[in-house]
Amino acid sequence: MNFSTLSGYYEKLEGTSKRLELIDILSKLFKQARADEIAEICYLIQGRVAPFFEPIEIGMAENMVAVAIARAFNKKKADVIKIYRKLGNMGKAAQELSRNHKSQITNHKLTASEVFEELLKIAKFSGEGTVEKKVSTLSELLKKLDPISVKHVVNIPLGTLRLGIGGPTVLDALSLSKNHDKSFRPILEDAYNKTSDLGFVAEIFFKKGIEAVKNTKIIVGKPVRPALAERLPSAEEAIKRLGREFAAEPKFDGFRVQVHLDRSGVQLFSRNLENTTHAFPDIVEGVKKEVKAKTAILEGEAIAYNPVTSEFLPFQETTKRRRKYKIEEMAKKLPLVIFAFDLLYINGKDITLKPYRERRKLLESIVSKNGGVVKIAEEKILKSAKEITEFFNKAISEGLEGLMLKKLDSPYVAGGRGFHWVKFKRSQAGELADTVDCVLLGVYTGKGKRTEFGVGGLLVGVYNDKKDEFVSITRLGTGLTDDEFRKVNEISKKIKVNQKPARVNSDISPSYWVEPKVVLEIQADEITRSPIHTAGRDKDGSGYALRFPRLVKFREKDKRAEDATTVDEIKKLYNQQFSHHKTPTSHKASRGKVIDKERFL
Ligand code: ATP
Numbered sequence: 001m002n003f004s005t006l007s008g009y010y011e012k013l014e015g016t017s018k019r020l021e022l023i024d025i026l027s028k029l030f031k032q033a034r035a036d037e038i039a040e041i042c043y044l045i046q047g048r049v050a051p052f053f054e055p056i057e058i059g060m061a062e063n064m065v066a067v068a069i070a071r072a073f074n075k076k077k078a079d080v081i082k083i084y085r086k087l088g089n090m091g092k093a094a095q096e097l098s099r100n101h102k103s104q105i106t107n108h109k110l111t112a113s114e115v116f117e118e119l120l121k122i123a124k125f126s127g128e129g130t131v132e133k134k135v136s137t138l139s140e141l142l143k144k145l146d147p148i149s150v151k152h153v154v155n156i157p158l159g160t161l162r163l164g165i166g167g168p169t170v171l172d173a174l175s176l177s178k179n180h181d182k183s184f185r186p187i188l189e190d191a192y193n194k195t196s197d198l199g200f201v202a203e204i205f206f207k208k209g210i211e212a213v214k215n216t217k218i219i220v221g222k223p224v225r226p227a228l229a230e231r232l233p234s235a236e237e238a239i240k241r242l243g244r245e246f247a248a249e250p251k252f253d254g255f256r257v258q259v260h261l262d263r264s265g266v267q268l269f270s271r272n273l274e275n276t277t278h279a280f281p282d283i284v285e286g287v288k289k290e291v292k293a294k295t296a297i298l299e300g301e302a303i304a305y306n307p308v309t310s311e312f313l314p315f316q317e318t319t320k321r322r323r324k325y326k327i328e329e330m331a332k333k334l335p336l337v338i339f340a341f342d343l344l345y346i347n348g349k350d351i352t353l354k355p356y357r358e359r360r361k362l363l364e365s366i367v368s369k370n371g372g373v374v375k376i377a378e379e380k381i382l383k384s385a386k387e388i389t390e391f392f393n394k395a396i397s398e399g400l401e402g403l404m405l406k407k408l409d410s411p412y413v414a415g416g417r418g419f420h421w422v423k424f425k426r427s428q429a430g431e432l433a434d435t436v437d438c439v440l441l442g443v444y445t446g447k448g449k450r451t452e453f454g455v456g457g458l459l460v461g462v463y464n465d466k467k468d469e470f471v472s473i474t475r476l477g478t479g480l481t482d483d484e485f486r487k488v489n490e491i492s493k494k495i496k497v498n499q500k501p502a503r504v505n506s507d508i509s510p511s512y513w514v515e516p517k518v519v520l521e522i523q524a525d526e527i528t529r530s531p532i533h534t535a536g537r538d539k540d541g542s543g544y545a546l547r548f549p550r551l552v553k554f555r556e557k558d559k560r561a562e563d564a565t566t567v568d569e570i571k572k573l574y575n576q577q578f579s580h581h582k583t584p585t586s587h588k589a590s591r592g593k594v595i596d597k598e599r600f601l
Contacts, residue, residue: 001033003115006041007149013045013163017502019467022165026173035206039199040116042170047161049120051197053223053273058123060134060157065090068135069154072142073097088498090158094142095151110144119156162515164502166562168468170198174205184210191216193225193415194352196273217350218414220262220295223269224344224352225415229404229423231434231569233576235385241419242407247356248391249377251423252339253401254303254318255558259287259338262295271558279322282331283338286373293366297345300377305337307372312399315553322557339377340367341404344412352412356420359412381408392424402426417569432524432573435552437564438462439470440518442510443492444477446485453482454489459510460520460549462535463564470516471534471543471567472506474524479550491518491556505534519559521552527574536567544570 009029016022026045033041043049050056060068066080069090075097084093118141125133138157142150155161171192175184184205191201191213200222205213218224232238239246257280258269266284268277277284283302291298304313304321313334321334343363344352351359360379367374380391382405392403402425410420427433438460446456457477461470480488495515500506504516530545537543544567 001037001041001112003110003112003149003153004146005032006044006112007146007152010045010152010161010163011148013165017164019169019469022163022169022502023172023176026165026169027176030173030177030202033206035203037111037113038206039203040113042199042202044112044116044156045163045165045170046198047156047159047163049116049123051199051222053196053269053275055275056120056123058119058157059159060122060138062090062158064131064135065138065154065158068138069094069097069142071135071139073101089155089160091151091153091155091160094154095147098142098145098147098150110149115141115145115149115153119153122157162497162501166468166503167192167198168465170202174202178205178210184213187214189415190214194218195222196225197222218297218345218352220260220297220345221267223258223260223273223275224297224412225273226256226258226271226299227342227413227415227421228417229421230417230419231573231576232419232422232424233433235388235424238388238405238422238424239385241422242405243409245381245383245408247360247406247408248380248382248388249341249404249406250339250395250398251401251404251425252301252303252312252377253315254301254336254339255322257283257300257302257338259283259291259296259298259300261287261291261293261297272560272563276322279324279327280331280336281328282335283373286338286371290368290371290374291366292368294347295345296343296347296366298340298363298366299342299344300338300340300374302336302338304334307337314399319553319557336373338374340374341377342412352414355409355411356406357408388424396426427523432526433576434573435521435523436462436473436546436570436573437519437555437559438473438522438546439516439561439564440488440492440514440520441470441472441504441506441516442513443488443496444475445511450485453485455485455492457510458488458520459506459508460522461504461506461516461533461564462567462570463562464505464535464567465562466567467505469503469505470561470564471536472508473533473535473544473570474522474546474549475508476520476522476549476551479548484551484554487554507534508532516561517556519555519561519564521555522546522549523552524549527570527577536571544574 012025066077069080070077080093083096084090087093118137122134122137145153171185171188172182174188175182187210188201194216256271260267266287268280270276304318321330321336340363343359346362364376367376382388395403405422407420413420425434440458441461442459443455444457446453450456457475459472459475461472464471492514495517497513497515500513501515524546526547528545528547529542531541533543533545535544
């Protein structure tokens with residue numbers, strides 16, 4: 001496919017924010033793609049040259065890109081910046097200069113693959129002279145493209161290609177491109193959940209067909225989208241779902257780590273599938289020494305832990321380890337322990353379909369008993385609500401977050417919330433039983449004292465996974481410390497956009513919109529119905545809203561926007577409020593406090 005054909009599709013995609021139209025346009029694009037270029041096209045439409053989990057960023061600053069544009073079209077950098085200021089987008093500025101450039105090539109024959117290769121080259125330059133190499137490669141590339149292609153290619157290294165295409169949209173379009181309907185979507189999604197790589201799945205689909213996609217196995221080196229837990233209002237409800245006997249483990253309040261081990265070494269992936277290997281050299285070393293397997297994929301929760309006193313440190317301490325600089329120094333100061341809780345792959349075999357109790361046995365067989373870094377999460381096999389409450393109390397009194405209950409015969413279900421895992425978290429009286437992970441949608445600029453922070457309030461939303469869009473659920477004006485307001489300001493300045501983003505559905509407008517990217521964990525007292533917000537809006541125009549919201553933590557490092565709480569989960573939480581004496585708000589517990597048994601049960 002010629003790149004100019006692809007950029008024609010970029011134009012069409014940019015022109016709509018309606019999901020069905022996006023899917024339709026994308027499926028037409030995919031129909032035109034060959035099997036050996038479909039993977040590259042899948043990455044390019046998301047502004048990437050690799051799957052999201054690979055730490056390959058084209059990453060060029062505005063200044064660098066402006067120099068490349070100036071060189072390509074015989075202008076001065078200052079001229080480029082001037083037009084950029086006028087048009088508000090570097091791609092548009094480059095397009096205008098390209099249009100007016102006399103020696104513009106008219107016979108545009110660069111293919112999508114060739115452009116992909118050049119962009120990949122730019123991403124991979126390193127060491128001495130990197131800036132010059134990136135600038136000259138980009139400027140040479142721009143010279144060979146038509147004005148519309150120039151616009152889109154410029155937006156890729158800047159990360160400003162905003163087509164609003166999420167994973168579910170690509171999966172629907174892939175199905176539609178080969179099957180005239182969306183019926184292949186669940187199979188494609190399953191393979192995506194196992195590999196987190198849209199390009200990889202699309203290539204199998206195009207080269208080998210849907211049966212081959214069905215047989216996709218998990219692979220060391222490609223992160224598996226994590227299995228997630230459901231919430232239930234009471235221990236009795238949990239027992240109904242989990243069966244006569246079930247496993248219970250403490251819910252550690254750290255961050256999830258997926259460990260991939262093979263002959264080439266150890267790789268670590270975060271909850272949102274980022275490769276975080278470089279950030280945790282202590283875990284990497286610990287796994288090498290303490291996990292006895294040739295190849296394995298295991299999961300655990302990393303938490304700062306004092307082995308001398310057996311004390312778990314609070315999340316605020318653990319999270320200090322997620323940093324870009326002074327990594328070794330912090331690793332010594334605040335060593336992490338990983339509490340392993342599941343095994344997905346062992347010595348060349350995908351074991352996700354084996355029942356949990358077998359996976360757990362295999363996990364125990366490969367983790368050294370007396371290691372200092374990798375430990376097995378404590379597990380109890382329970383049968384009654386009374387036992388759940390006792391174990392829950394013990395976990396809380398040790399400063400942990402609550403309990404995870406697990407069905408003994410369930411497979412590992414990648415990428416989905418299900419009743420194979422049920423979570424119970426500590427919460428204060430008068431609070432919702434769980435926090436809500438919201439996506440920052442926009443910012444209200446400050447008034448009075450808050451002008452100093454640049455932020456006076458926030459508009460946040462949740463994710464509607466059926467429609468692949470973000471819907472508003474509350475405004476947040478209080479419940480943030482001064483430092484948190486400053487942090488929000490810092491983050492939102494970087495992701496500020498001029499108009500409501502394609503995937504945002506909201507009736508109210510903040511002072512400015514941001515790209516839906518940053519997840520904030522929010523505690524509220526209650527979920528109410530409200531005509532203001534679009535979350536779960538019904539025919540009568542009533543949606544859901546959070547009452548008395550306050551910020552618990554920033555989750556920008558371990559959750560992607562699509563990992564935020566979904567509208568369906570909000571509905572469930574809303575209904576659970578009314579389940580009478582079993583109401584989750586009757587959990588009366590806090591860190592270090594033992595809960596009142598009667599009320600929890
Ligand atoms: P949360 O915000 O409550 O951590 P989440 O959306 O990340 O939730 P859930 O499925 O709701 O995910 O809860 C499971 C999370 O709890 C896992 O992602 C993991 O990070 C953490 N966790 C802590 N201890 C355990 C455990 N023993 N088993 C499984 N997960 C655990």
